[in-house]
Amino acid sequence: QVTLVESGGGLVQAGGSLRLSCTGSGRTFDRYAMGWFRQAPGKEREFVAAVSWSGSSTYYADSVKGRFTVSRDSANKKIVWLQMNNLKPEDTAVYYCGAIRQSTTVVDYHEYHYWGQGTQVTVSS
Numbered sequence: 001q002v003t004l005v006e007s008g009g010g011l012v013q014a015g016g017s018l019r020l021s022c023t024g025s026g027r028t029f030d031r032y033a034m035g036w037f038r039q040a041p042g043k044e045r046e047f048v049a050a051v052s053w054s055g056s057s058t059y060y061a062d063s064v065k066g067r068f069t070v071s072r073d074s075a076n077k078k079i080v081w082l083q084m085n086n087l088k089p090e091d092t093a094v095y096y097c098g099a100i101r102q103s104t105t106v107v108d109y110h111e112y113h114y115w116g117q118g119t120q121v122t123v124s125s
Contacts, residue, residue: 002026002114006097009119016123017085022097022116024078033100034080036070037109038093038121045096050105051080059105064091087123094118 008020022034035050048068050059055072067086073079080097098112106112 004116020082040093053103
């Protein structure tokens with residue numbers, strides 16, 4: 001069993017920054033790629049960013065490219081971050097991290113095996 005815990009959400013003004021973290025745990029948590037997704041009220045969960053198990057490969061949604069950076073702790077691969085800069089009101093959502101039992105990045109949330117509880121990000125205009 002794998003458990004994911006997110007933290008770092010909050011309220012920020014447009015143009016501001018937040019850093020989300022996701023910590024995984026569990027005896028079987030090995031060679032999992034990780035992804036960040038978000039879900040706004042009344043909308044489907046959408047892909048934001050993903051990082052491979054090694055941390056060497058990343059992938060971003062077009063809407064966040066150049067503003068968000070996903071990274072993985074090189075020493076403890078169970079920790080993943082999402083640095084969010086130049087935030088916009090349309091970035092407001094609950095952000096979830098997910099883990100998938102493969103080394104490479106995946107953008108389809110249906111394929112992920114485990115999810116965190118989510119953390120709220122609110123960007124005011």
